[in-house]
Amino acid sequence: MQSSPALLPTLTPQALVVLAPLRAETARSRAELATQTGLSPSTVTARIDPLIAAGVVVETGPDDSRGGRRPRRLAVRGGLGTVGSVDLGVERSTIGLIDYAGVPLAHRHLALDLAEGPDAVVRRLAAELASLGAAHGAPALTGAAIALPGPVSAETGALVAPSRMPGWHGVDAAALLAASLGVPALAGNDANCMAVGELVGGDPLAINQVFIKAGSGIGSGVIALGQLYTGRSGAAGDISHVSVPGASPVACSCGRVGCLDAVASGSALTRAARDAGRDVSDVDMVIDLARNGDALATKLLRDAGSMTGGVLATIVNFFTPDRLVVGGALSASDVFVAGIRSRLWADCLPMVTERLEVSPPRHPRTGGILGAARLFLDAVFGSPSAREALRLPSP
Known part of the structure; x- marks a missing residue:
């Protein structure tokens, strides 16, 4: 599976306002977007229609009617890109592919020896993601995310004294993964990623x-x-x-x-x-x-x-x-x-x-990869500073 540049076009702050409720699945029509955002229906339409024309948002069919004309259901287009997501564990690891709508495409569980060191482990992860994509005919990667079993500095992105990862202190796992895959990458603590995973479908x-x-x-x-x-x-x-x-x-x-x-x-x-x-x-x-x-x-x-x-x-x-x-x-x-x-x-x-x-968790075996991918997508669909941290073009 070859990597490719991010397919997401530049988004304005105004566009991000209406995209946020669609991504969180708290709104699925123009009317619900108006309610969620406080914008007028005409303003919502003025912001959504260009996103549909650009292929960022799709109309997926009629929504439930509350009287009158049935609204059209809206969603972020999953085909904008694919995130290779990793939940790295001491005893078991999970990798997966998630599209830009947050929908999981495939996943696989692995046994990895973290004592082999970050370079060897990340090379194995890159190869496994490529194998998974090829096995399922998944689109090329446009980003990556990794959940790590140790503290991750919010300021540097590096691991800080992980107790069960000898040789990983100070390692920027996101940078290693980005270099191996040729796409932007993000790293986070595994419990944090699993917490975010609970929001998926919740x-x-x-x-x-x-x-x-x-x-x-x-x-x-x-x-x-x-x-x-x-x-x-x-x-x-x-x-x-x-x-x-x-x-x-x-x-x-x-x-x-x-x-x-x-x-x-x-x-x-x-x-x-x-x-x-x-x-x-x-x-x-x-x-x-x-x-x-x-x-x-x-x-x-x-x-x-x-x-x-x-x-x-x-x-x-x-x-x-x-x-x-x-x-x-x-x-x-x-x-x-x-x-x-x-x-x-x-x-x-x-x-x-x-x-x-x-x-118990909603996604006991895949919550880490779902949450890590969601954090990556939050940055992709986020503020200029969040996009800059991933070396993506700022809106």
């Missing part, structure tokens, strides 16, 4: 969410008013190194002891189970032991859920989200999730939890 009214990825490590992403919130540094929502009161003084990669990641992550539980004589190699095996009635595994999972819930209670009390999404390998454990729930309901105000939805 409830448009659930605009405040917290996503927790509880797998080999523990991380979280925050969606505020329908947008990813990363803070100035990019570390907003990262709960990995929050100290757990009363936890065992287990040494953490950050140099402290008793951090949530060190005592409640999948890696921590696997290590604790092995130390107690259980023959396990990963957290999935610990979960299986608990399902088969192993008392130690059950206690480890319950305690980990309770510790995680205690940290999340502070966030939930402060933020009062609509949804708390529990993803990652540990979300498969009912005992772990029950531990989170019980601690939240014990530590949070009733008015905070009475309407709180605690749920």
Whole structure:
């Protein structure tokens, strides 16, 4: 699959105003765009018609009638380009192809050894994306995005001291991927990308969410008013190194002891189970032991859920989200999730939890690639500064 330049034409700020609700699927007709944006129907038409003529927006058929003439349904044209999206994991990685309407075209799961180093891993990812595109007859790539299992600086785009990625500190994975593929690329933290992935096909009214990825490590992403919130540094929502009161003084990669990641992550539980004589190699095996009635595994999972819930209670009390999404390998454990729930309901105000939805991910195996691609497309359809960061022409 050969790479090609971005096909998206230059967009004015006025055009971006009407494109945003179409991309978020909160509006699908001219009338709904007028309601969403506060623009007059004639102004909406004046902005949409040139986008249709340019092939950026398409009319996909009649929409539901509310009396009178049936409106024409509008959507962003997916064929504007293709994003090669990667969710890089310590134990399992996923790659996918997503069109410019945010529709997934194909995906594949991979086993990669991150210890081989960034250059070798990125070369493998580029080859796998090319293979995936060829296998499915997908259009040429016009962009790429990668979700990484470590902190990503919002200022430099580089990884910052990732605890399970030896040799990756300071690496600009987006730049490596862009060089390998010959297209613009974007990088983000995996929990943040999964949080954004929850917005794909989700409830448009659930605009405040917290996503927790509880797998080999523990991380979280925050969606505020329908947008990813990363803070100035990019570390907003990262709960990995929050100290757990009363936890065992287990040494953490950050140099402290008793951090949530060190005592409640999948890696921590696997290590604790092995130390107690259980023959396990990963957290999935610990979960299986608990399902088969192993008392130690059950206690480890319950305690980990309770510790995680205690940290999340502070966030939930402060933020009062609509949804708390529990993803990652540990979300498969009912005992772990029950531990989170019980601690939240014990530590949070009733008015905070009475309407709180605690749920599994909408896209448990593809949320990372969907979210990473959406962040790339947000930049493509975004402000001049966002486009400049991807080295795209500014409107």
